[in-house]
Amino acid sequence: xxxxxxxxxxxxxxxxxxxxxxxxxxxxxxxxxxxxxxxxxxxxxxxxxxxxxxxxxxxxxxxxxxxxxxxxxxxxxxxxxxxxxxxxxxxxxxxxxxxxxxxxxxxxxxxxxxxxxxxxxxxxxxxxxxxxxxxxxxxxxxxxxxxxxxxxxxxxxxxxxxxxxxxxxxxxxxxxxxxxxxxxxxxxxxxxxxxxxxxxxxxxxxxxxxxxxxxxxxxxxxxxxxxxxxxxxxxxxxxxxx
Ligand SMILES: Cc1cc2nc3c(=O)[nH]c(=O)nc-3n(C[C@H](O)[C@H](O)[C@H](O)COP(=O)(O)OP(=O)(O)OC[C@H]3O[C@@H](n4cnc5c(N)ncnc54)[C@H](O)[C@@H]3O)c2cc1C
Numbered sequence: 515x516x517x518x519x520x521x522x523x524x525x526x527x528x529x530x531x532x533x534x535x536x537x538x539x540x541x542x543x544x545x546x547x548x549x550x551x552x553x554x555x556x557x558x559x560x561x562x563x564x565x566x567x568x569x570x571x572x573x574x575x576x577x578x579x580x581x582x583x584x585x586x587x588x589x590x591x592x593x594x595x596x597x598x599x600x601x602x603x604x605x606x607x608x609x610x611x612x613x614x615x616x617x618x619x620x621x622x623x624x625x626x627x628x629x630x631x632x633x634x635x636x637x638x639x640x641x642x643x644x645x646x647x648x649x650x651x652x653x654x655x656x657x658x659x660x661x662x663x664x665x666x667x668x669x670x671x672x673x674x675x676x677x678x679x680x681x682x683x684x685x686x687x688x689x690x691x692x693x694x695x696x697x698x699x700x701x702x703x704x705x706x707x708x709x710x711x712x713x714x715x716x717x718x719x720x721x722x723x724x725x726x727x728x729x730x731x732x733x734x735x736x737x738x739x740x741x742x743x744x745x746x747x748x749x750x751x752x753x754x755x756x
Contacts, residue, residue: 518543518609522601523582529667532633534575534586535598537607547577547640548618548723550753551611553585555597570594571753573636573725574612575668577643583609586667588633616723616751617641618652625653625717629705629734631726632660632667634753638725639668646679654679655720657713658686659705659730662694685713705730707737724750 518540528534545551554569572585589595601607616637618626628638638656645654660666666686676684687701687709688694701709714720722738724731731750738748 515610515613519606520583520609522603522605522607524603528586529633529669530662530664531589532586532665532667533589533599534584534667535601537583537585537609539576539581539583540609543583543609543612545574545578545612546617547574547644548614548616548637549574549612549640550614550616550637551583551585551609552613553598554608554610555594555601568594568597570598573614573616573640573753575636575639577640577647579644579647586633586636614751616725616749618723619721622650622652625655625720627710627714627717627720627722628654628656629710629713629722629724629726630656630658631705631730632665634726634730635667636725638723639671642672642675642679642682646675646682650681652681653717653720654682655713655715655717656682656684657705657709658684659726660686660688661690662688663696663698664694683713683715685709705734705737707741710734710737710741719747722748724748725753728752 520537522537524536525533550571550573552569552571575586576582576584630638672684676682688698689704691698691702724734
């Protein structure tokens with residue numbers, strides 16, 4: 515892995531309390547959709563209150579063909595997130611990577627069911643943008659769970675991708691609609707075997723990819739196992755500390 519110094523170009527909100535950060539992409543930086551980077555906030559390497567690490571792993575939201583390196587995260591009140599939020603336009607950070615094996619299998623004739631909880635959708639955004647750009651023949655389903663539509667990052671873009679890519683279908687569920695002020699006509703239950711079957715549709719022998727809160731990933735792993743899905747057909751990584 516090589517370390518690159520990159521500059522922040524822009525930032526914008528992508529859901530309630532959720533921000534995307536657009537960094538310049540270093541020349542020759544090559545990655546696969548689904549991979550991640552370590553981001554270190556330069557110039558602030560000293561001790562922070564609580565001694566929190568100023569280095570953090572983030573999935574890459576942007577696709578390899580795009581000219582920026584984009585990450586997104588919930589802006590919780592941690593020292594790292596406060597420092598990231600305070601990074602000025604044109605401020606610099608160090609990027610290590612890419613790393614991670616949450617990448618689509620090689621055979622595009624095998625479909626994939628992507629299961630995302632909250633901001634865990636980030637690695638799948640890169641995959642879906644890439645597949646749509648490349649006009650990939652791969653069948654892709656995204657089962658995306660959030661508390662409310664207000665929390666669902668990239669929901670509008672996902673609907674656009676669904677319109678552009680005839681091989682991609684989105685199934686989104688909102689599990690705390692009683693706390694929302696927006697309308698929602700889709701599913702409202704937590705991800706369970708029935709929703710997974712609905713998302714997979716008639717797909718023969720799909721591969722499953724999971725990203726989200728650790729408790730959700732664990733629960734979905736158990737659901738898949740109970741449904742008889744072979745563990746070799748499931749790929750997940752665990753990111754703690756968000
Ligand atoms: C591979 C991977 C990549 C990641 N990349 C990033 C990243 O780039 N940026 C980042 O900030 N974080 C990333 N994460 C962290 C991860 O997504 C967060 O831990 C998570 O999203 C926590 O907060 P949230 O507010 O988004 O989820 P919440 O909004 O709290 O929950 C999202 C949804 O999950 C559902 N849920 C929760 N528990 C369960 C359960 N037991 N069963 C069923 N449903 C459940 C909730 O009902 C809700 O609908 C990544 C995680 C993984 C595994």
